[in-house]
Amino acid sequence: MAKLVRFSPFRPTMCVIACRPCPTGTFRNPPMFSPERIARLTPLAASVFAALALMGCASGSKEAAVPNPFIATTASKSTEPHIHELRVFGDSYSDLNFTNSRRTGNWVQNLRGAISTDIVDNYAIGGARAADANYKSFNRQIDTMVARNNNVVADSDLTIVYLGHNDINKAGSPDNLTGARRSYTQGVDRLISMGAANTNSRLFLTQLHDWSRNPGIQSSTHPQVVAWNNYIAGLANAHENVIAVDMYTAFERVFENPGAFGFTNVKTPDSTRSAIDALFNDTTHFGSRGQQIISRVYEHYLTRGWNWANTLSAGASSATRLGSEVDRGILSYASQSPGHTMAQGFNLIPIGALGDNSSSSVASNRFTTPASQGVTNTTSGSAPKGIALNFAGGAGVFGTPGNFGFAYTRNGSEQGLASSDERFLQKFNASASTLYWHQPVSDFLLTTQVSNLRLDFENNARDELLNRNVVNNGTGSTWSFEQKIRRPMGNEFLNFTPWVSFAAQSHKLDPYWAQTLYTTATYYNSSTANDLYSGIGFDLQFAPVRLSSGRKLNFSGGINHSESLRRSSVAVAMTEANQSGLTQRETILRPNVRSTLLGLNASLDYSKKVNFSASYGADLQSVSDTQQINLLANLRF
Template sequence: MLKKNHWSIPGFTCIAMLSLSACGGSNGHGNLGTPGGAGGSGAGGGGETPVVDFTVPNVYATGVDGYASEIGQLNVFGDSYSDENARNNADYATWAERMVARTGGGSLNSFAKGEASANSTNVYATGPDDEDVNNTLKNQVDLFEAAGSGFAANDLTVIYMGYNDVNKLWKDADRQSALNDYETELNRLIDSGATAGDRKVFLTLIHDWNATPKEVARVEKEMQPGQTCANKGYTVEECSYKRGRTIEWNDRLIEMANANENVIAVDLFTVMERVVADPERFGFVDVTSVGGANAIADDATHLYFDAVHFGGHGQEIVAQVMNHYLTRGWNWANALAAGSEATAQLGADLEEGRLLALSQLTPEQRLGLNSFVMGDTAIESNGYGEGARSSFEAMRGGERKDVGFGLNYAFSNETMMGFAVSNYSNDSNGGSSLQSSRMESESQAFAFYFNTEASGIKLRTVASFSDDNHHRTDHDGLIGATNSTSFGGETMAISQTASLPLQVAGNWFTPWINLSHT
């Protein structure tokens, strides 16, 4: 069972204060990427207003709620990051368990085992008689084929493996041999039908092994005077050689994905690079040391549970990345070649809030009291799994000035109420060598909203207040004169919007009417 904490899950992801009234859309999704959202019209398909309009056939998701809810059986091949019986996963669900829990009755068929390697002989085995010598990807595929379960039309296969090979295999030739073994087992799965029809196989690009607490500590130690890297005159980058191994590993997986139809490289590497580069934006305080109990919860402040494994928050991020490739990222993931193009699109999805956002919440998780942040950094800063505490941190920190915070209480999927406060400020400069001008603008706003539904008609009430201040300074260098002007005002407004989503010939349209007084 998934562990849930309503205080730790943002209730909305809103673009800006002025569009707050759009943040209480159907099923609590807000207006982010939702065709046919209130306030206009759009087109989509299916039985409900779609969140994603798939241009590539998708057997894993309906597009209605941003979830891969149609997965039949999730076949997983991997190591301790995916092994629900591993010691490191005893206190929290794995990414695979989380994905299956969010389906409409899917099942988990996992062969993942701690310390497994892609190399056909386990990299930790001390000899041919070692009992773990066959703890390999090959053995996992053997077990899958021996079970004879085959593939249903909506089964998904994921290979998430490589950490142990990157960690233990020192020679370039040995790692290439392990990758050859990986490709052999991938081909066996393909030949068995894993990619037949509209089924997909995901190859997970592993995150930087050199970023684990164990490797961070190793580099710090070996860079000290008299230690290995220092004696060899290495830079920190050169001492962090397992990062290069990770990239080498992932590059080969990208080649495999691009060489096979219906095989997709899932770029977990890029996502975790973003997390490590700016932890607070994703709700973390520490991403380089062992967190222990501080890494268990879904909104944990520490990324790593032990020296080499993610905790609950990290596992949740992996689940969201997998889900993203099956929903909002589906169209481009199936159209772009793995590599730079796909990485660029994934980065755009991170920046624009299509990943690690409210769309990943189940209807049950949306109920009750939730926090949310707004503004340019809001969606990425307060990704799924972060709490009210980190929402306030997002307001205080960061370089951008457009931020806001609010609370939402959902009585049901149709009825909710809440408030939001925001602050917007902007500075602009212009001029030439003789003349210059500067405009400083600041706006503070508060709003209360109530959303409900009656007989299919969506009703939205918003009351808002804003205090706007502007200061302009002009300087004329020719005559040495400076002029300053300040102006502003306070605005109160109340509005009522009614909208009715209609499906016509398979497309969705949303006529609406709005009455407002300012």
């Protein structure tokens, strides 16, 4: 089937739910969930009712913490980096008054422009040292902060220390940095005692670029640069939530291959071109482009653990879509069989072959991945396609025939993750094996699925400023259990199917080495993420309106309200190649999910080969940011 026309004037973030429900009966008077009917349900199905009882509690108790200390949920329910208060301690590389005097950019201002920041307190002073030399030193800057009554660090606060240049100075530290280490350690301990490294705040300790490469610095200082950076790494490794920021690697790449990064001069100062293609503004300081690179490195450290953890959502999205397609394929096949009942025995059933707007498709209304999950800005991909080996049994213990079997499907997708600068694209393919059981019980239809998905990732990142691209491949897996209860009702004009559902998912990404835009290769490893969801909704399918020449007009729709009952946090461990003894850890708290999806559909069977369809979908919790209209023309060959 070829799709000839697709028009989506609204932001394409919703999957439209729709179409024809399962086989129906007539409206009946007894209550839908009367005690005698509940008693006839399987214990497994009864667990759904417990999930619904918990649903109200979950809706009012979302996690207070954001997905990482510097990720905030916006009004549109997407996520973006956010810093409550940024505190900076440093020297002329960070001092705004100094960079303004040189008419160059400043990384602090660049970072604030790239990442939403409520408050900036920049205590950096040109000429400052880590050692207690004078009023400019690290500990004197902390004294200034205390004098201003700003010594209580709150959630989502980021503290950055960027010092050491003036301690090494032009010819090297006379005491081999002994005093600088002592005072620096004291200052870091003071900041930690104020809460700078609490669970929901971070303290960044910055390693220096190769200071000995600066035009005004003696090359003999190189061993002290290396020693200082090793000291920073060890200090960070001794404390939770203290991060050693590798500024060395990013600039080594520039020094070694300047042309690849758009530089023509990385050896001599050129103030007139330091915002264009020269690295140094004077003999000891970067110009505007160098300052931009510093800012980008900090951005990377702010979001790297969050980006890794968010790839877990690819497994959740695939499992959700898989459940929809398997159910739809089995129920559609049954609805087209004589008497809406499959012949006993084995049947091969296509999965995902009917298309979302086929007049014979079935409303699935399973769990989607709404924008409120805070993962993607844009997502595109194919529906799962595959085949099911189905066995239709006899009446059995429940007195009505059921279906069970095995399905194998594949699908692919890509998503742009909402990283700080939206330079990250992820593609993935999923292959899934599913065991399912569809069983009518009295007036209800129970559907159960257990699935295992294997995920193959390709993560692409690019920085235009550095003219650098990296591609990394990884793998992961998802286990999914879903239980759904439908109550088909209807008459000759309308089919109405209310339903409730429960799902449990477990996601794990395999450890791997990843190339990064700014640092040396990083080894990622993470814990398993576990999710529980509940849902409730209904599907509507109107009887076809028959037109002249055998044409048919079909209308359908549905509402799906789903909520997470629990989403576990994810612990991410990261080890950089040039700091093999240093493992940095992030605990990513994943916010609860809540969505109310509306889907409306219309399709016109114009002929045996031509079908036109229109659909509208939106999350009623945020209509303006999620609504989507699709117009499709389908030509069957």
